[in-house]
Amino acid sequence: MAHTAVRLAALSQQVLGRPLPIRVRAWDGSEAGPPDGPALVIRNRRALRRLLWKPGELGFARGWVSGDLDIDGDLYEALERLSGVALHREQNPLPASPRAALDALRPIREVLALTGPPVPPPPPVEEVRRRRGVMHSLRRDREAIRHHYDVGNDFYGLILGPSMVYSCAYWDRPDATLEEAQRAKLDLICRKLALGPGMRLLDVGCGWGSMALHAAEQYGAQVVGITISNEQADLARKRVSDAGLSGRIEIRIQDYRELADGPYDAISSIGMAEHVGRVQFRAYADTLYGLLRPGGRLLNHQIARRPAPDEAHYHVDEFIDRYVFPDGELTPVGTTVSLLEEAGFEVRDVHALREHYASTLRAWVANLEANRERAIQLGTPGRVRVWRLYMAASALAFEQNRIGVNQVLALRTPESGLSGMPPTRVV
Structure with missing residues (x-):
């Protein structure tokens, strides 16, 4: 029996x-x-x-x-x-x-x-095993990013849909589609940055170019988008060319630490700071501060975790670290705000979007499940299972307030102290 x-x-x-x-x-x-x-x-x-x-x-x-x-x-x-x-x-x-x-x-x-035999089974091939170099060095960060992002643009297209935006959407109405919610998020960021014709925007971690395209098409901005993913850059450049915006958008394969062509009028960093790491975040903030003109604005859109009882002994999630985002690290939003202020920024607004990310992830999971067989053809059965588990578990983590996501709007305040910000909050 x-x-x-x-x-x-x-x-x-x-x-x-x-x-x-x-x-x-x-x-x-x-x-x-x-x-x-x-x-x-x-x-x-x-x-x-x-x-x-x-x-x-x-x-x-x-x-x-x-x-x-x-x-x-x-x-x-x-x-x-x-x-x-x-x-x-x-x-x-x-x-x-x-x-x-x-x-x-x-x-x-x-x-x-x-x-059966008391022998540990080998890990699945999708798991990251050996990592070379110092954590968050230029070379190691490139390898980590490529593990997650260079798995095929078509694979991402199945999950993300036509918007090709891989960050929390903004559901400004309950009946919005994923595409509409992502467009609303990009527009929200452009408004917070007060973009206008001819303004120079740096998009750090530009992905497949969606923010750059929106800022140039809808607000007339001149955009430099940087990524360290070859596949993202290839598709972003094609999308820019197809839109006839090559004169207004430049896509580079470049690390933020290699930038030296400021000043910019505005900087957007959307879902990129999670890859920076705790030990590098102050240097990241210093770099972006130095690239902004006085009066320029930074919009830092970043996932946050709850503070740990003992921050000195906090450990990253093993599954996420081994299978999803190697070397990725989350910090509490208070830590992010403090480090931006230490770098010289004046933090003007913190906008929590936790529930919005839960809805976004559920939409991505639905896309993956609807296109499962095609996703397996483009990747591996194991890769599809990684994505389904990580996105579903992350949706629950946002819903249960174990993690959150925040848009932090910060300013490089001029010496005069005149911020140029509107007297009331306008989003």
Whole structure:
């Protein structure tokens, strides 16, 4: 009689101190757990070995990416239930006394009896393994960016849609399409920067050129867009040429640290600062400050995390670091504001858009699911599973206020102190 799922459910309850909140379906066809809602599908013994050798998020991620683990049913509901398990485990760590530790090891020994050979399975090929050079050096940042962004422009097009904007949209009305919400976000930024004809705009981390195109077409700006992704630059240049805007937009493959052609009237940095890193952020702020003319504005659009109880020992998310954004780091919005001020900026406005990003991610997940077979043809099954998991989990993180996203409008205030800002907030 098939009984693996029943044994796993009982072992999980011993370890966690409570029943699993999700149904388990094992490779032998057995099931256990709540009859309602989604099921965690354990396809083979290798999935257990992954969880045993890397308990927690990374082991689950490796099982998911490789296809050893799956979800039958609503992915969002399953992730919500499983996140509750992780939180309970953090609040109830394994006991420290020798006798209690031995008791805690008994379920592990029982799991070992189910796993087969006690050898750690190799990680899926989509995982970043070795990284060369000093973290956030020019070379290492280029490698990290290319891991995530140089996976095919057509692949991104399936997910992002025609806008080709890979950052939080602005849903200014509930019935807006993703394309309309992204256009509204770009327009919001242009208005905050007070762009006008002939103004010189630097778009840091320009992606596929959508902000540059909007600023030039709708506001008459002269735009320099920089990226360190070859594939992004190739498509951005084509879009600029097709729009007949080559005389107003220049797309460069260039790191922000290599810029020396200021001053600019305005700078937009949309979803790029997450790649800068904590140790480099002050230098990033100093660089952008030096590139602005007095009276010029910076719009820094950046994901933020909640402050950690002990910032000195904060660690980045393992799944995101290994599979999605190598070396990416999130900081609290207060840290970002403080470092911008230390660089000389006057912070004039902080606009939280947390719920907007949740809606954006759900739209991207829907696009991926609707185009799954084509996405697999353009990438790999593992790559598609990485994206589906990371975007769905991120949507929940925004909804649950574990992370946020903010537009920080900052000014290089002239010596006169006259900001040139409107007396009331206008967006």
